[in-house]
Amino acid sequence: xxxxxxxxxxxxxxxxxxxxxxxxxxxxxxxxxxxxxxxxxxxxxxxxxxxxxxxxxxxxxxxxxxxxxxxxxxxxxxxxxxxxxxxxxxxxxxxxxxxxxxxxxxxxxxxxxxxxxx
Amino acid sequence: xxxxxxxxxxxxxxxxxxxxxxxxxxxxxxxxxxxxxxxxxxxxxxxxxxxxxxxxxxxxxxxxxxxxxxxxxxxxxxxxxxxxxxxxxxxxxxxxxxxxxxxxxxxxxxxxxxxxxx
DNA sequence: CAAACATATGAACAAATGCTCATATATAAA
DNA sequence: TTTATATATGAGCATTTGTTCATATGTTTG
Numbered sequence: 001x002x003x004x005x006x007x008x009x010x011x012x013x014x015x016x017x018x019x020x021x022x023x024x025x026x027x028x029x030x031x032x033x034x035x036x037x038x039x040x041x042x043x044x045x046x047x048x049x050x051x052x053x054x055x056x057x058x059x060x061x062x063x064x065x066x067x068x069x070x071x072x073x074x075x076x077x078x079x080x081x082x083x084x085x086x087x088x089x090x091x092x093x094x095x096x097x098x099x100x101x102x103x104x105x106x107x108x109x110x111x112x113x114x115x116x117x118x
Numbered sequence: 119x120x121x122x123x124x125x126x127x128x129x130x131x132x133x134x135x136x137x138x139x140x141x142x143x144x145x146x147x148x149x150x151x152x153x154x155x156x157x158x159x160x161x162x163x164x165x166x167x168x169x170x171x172x173x174x175x176x177x178x179x180x181x182x183x184x185x186x187x188x189x190x191x192x193x194x195x196x197x198x199x200x201x202x203x204x205x206x207x208x209x210x211x212x213x214x215x216x217x218x219x220x221x222x223x224x225x226x227x228x229x230x231x232x233x234x235x236x
Numbered sequence: 237c238a239a240a241c242a243t244a245t246g247a248a249c250a251a252a253t254g255c256t257c258a259t260a261t262a263t264a265a266a
Numbered sequence: 267t268t269t270a271t272a273t274a275t276g277a278g279c280a281t282t283t284g285t286t287c288a289t290a291t292g293t294t295t296g
Contacts, residue, residue, distance in 0.1 A: 013177055013179050013180055013213060013272095014176070014177070014180050015183075017173070017174055017176060017180055018176075018180050018183050018184045020173055020174070021170045021173050021174075021176070021180075021184045022184055024169075024172070024173055025166065025169055025170065025184075026169065030231075030234065031162050031165050031166055031169070032162050033234050034159075034162075034165055034227070034230050034231060034234055035159070035160055035161055035162040035164075035165045036160075037230050037233060037234060038156050038157075038159035038160040038165070038230055039156075039157070039160030039161070039283095040160075041152075041153070041156035041159075041160070042153055042154075042155075042156040042157030042158075042159070042160040043153055043157070043283085043284075044149050044150050044152075044153040045284080045285095046153075047149050047152055047153045047156075048143065048149055051142075051143055051144065051149070052139045052143065054142070055135070055138055055139050055142055056135055056138070056139075058132070058135060058136075058139070059131055059132070059242080059243090060242070060243055060244090061131050061242065061243085062131055062132050062135055062136050062139075065136050066136045066139045066140055066143075069285090070285075070286070070287095071242080071243070071244095072243090072244085072245085072285080072286070072287080072288095073284075073285055073286075074243095075243060075244055075245080076244085076245080076284075076285080077284085078243095078244090079244075079245080091243095091292085091293085093242090093293065093294070094241060094242045094243080094292080094293050094294065095131060095242065095243085095293095096242075096243060096244090102233075104229065104232060104233040105233075107229050107232075108226070108229045108230060108233065109152070111222065111225050111226045111229050112152050112155050112156055112226060113148075113152060114222060114225075115155060115220075115222040115223075115226065116148065116151050116152055116155060131242095157253095161253085161254080163254080163255095177272080177273090178272070178273055178274090179271095179272065179273085187255090188255075188256070188257095189272080189273070189274095190255080190256070190257080190258095190273090190274085190275085191254075191255055191256075192273095193273060193274055193275080194254075194255080194274085194275080195254085196273095196274090197274075197275080209262085209263085209273095211263065211264070211272090212262080212263050212264065212271060212272045212273080213263095213272065213273085214272075214273060214274090237296100238295100238296085239294100239295085239296080240293100240294085240295080240296095241292100241293085241294080241295100242291100242292085242293080242294100243290100243291080243292080243293100244289100244290075244291070244292095245288100245289085245290075245291090246287105246288090246289085246290095247286105247287090247288090247289105248285105248286085248287090249284105249285090249286085250283100250284095250285090250286105251282100251283080251284085251285100252281105252282080252283070252284095253280100253281080253282070253283085254279105254280095254281085254282095255278105255279090255280090255281100256277100256278085256279085256280105257276105257277090257278085258275100258276090258277090259274100259275085259276085259277105260273100260274075260275075260276095261272100261273080261274070261275095262271100262272085262273080262274095263270100263271085263272080263273100264269100264270085264271080264272100265268100265269080265270075265271095266267100266268080266269075266270090
């Protein structure tokens with residue numbers, strides 16, 4: 001078997017461009033956080049929860065019924081949404097009501113829809 | 119062990135709201151596609167690739183060096199980005215150059231950054 | 237206080253995901 | 267045409283992720 005040379009072992013095709021890119025790239029932390037944020041939107045259960053909350057605040061029980069899913073599954077996903085500051089909650093007696101944390105959520109989803117609908 | 123009643127076995131807390139939500143929810147296909155789109159943004163390697171392409175088109179080799187990752191790893195991620203129409207490619211000799219497919223990519227990432235930066 | 241109900245959460249498990257390694261394909265150069 | 271280089275891709279593997287099940291926590295009611 002022949003040992004192939006790896007592409008770009010040395011400075012290769014466009015070292016100048018590579019350097020420019022490296023200078024402009026946001027720091028690792030920001031990139032990681034950004035990916036984490038989009039990861040939260042990247043699940044259809046969570047997207048459905050967010051869409052449901054477009055209308056109005058809802059308690060866990062309502063969400064569970066609207067999306068036809070286990071209360072436990074919904075609660076787990078709500079925790080992720082809460083941790084990432086996409087929803088907020090308030091308790092009223094036995095129920096806990098969830099609502100969108102801010103307008104960014106709507107804007108981000110709207111941009112995503114734009115792309116989907118071409 | 120006591121058998122606990124499940125929450126919402128019957129129409130529960132706000133059946134009216136639940137119905138309204140059900141009427142307004144986009145169809146399953148759209149929700150799935152939307153989640154798929156965000157899932158693509160939800161990985162820091164792919165986010166870094168997209169950021170790198172903010173500057174200029176780059177060949178696989180450049181990306182591989184800029185992000186300090188295997189050519190194979192980059193190619194695999196580029197395939198995902200291509201499949202989801204977030205980047206486009208053109209061949210020039212041995213190199214294949216990648217660039218952003220359209221402005222939506224920039225807009226979506228910008229909205230994400232807004233949320234990160236509070 | 238005890239019982240009932242709404243929600244939260246840890247553990248376990250199956251499915252999805254991202255990387256590596258080996259290799260295939262495409263183009264250029266010798 | 268043979269060889270070298272750039273990119274693409276399938277298989278394997280380790281990690282992550284979403285759901286379920288059991289149970290804990292918090293609140294109201296009797």
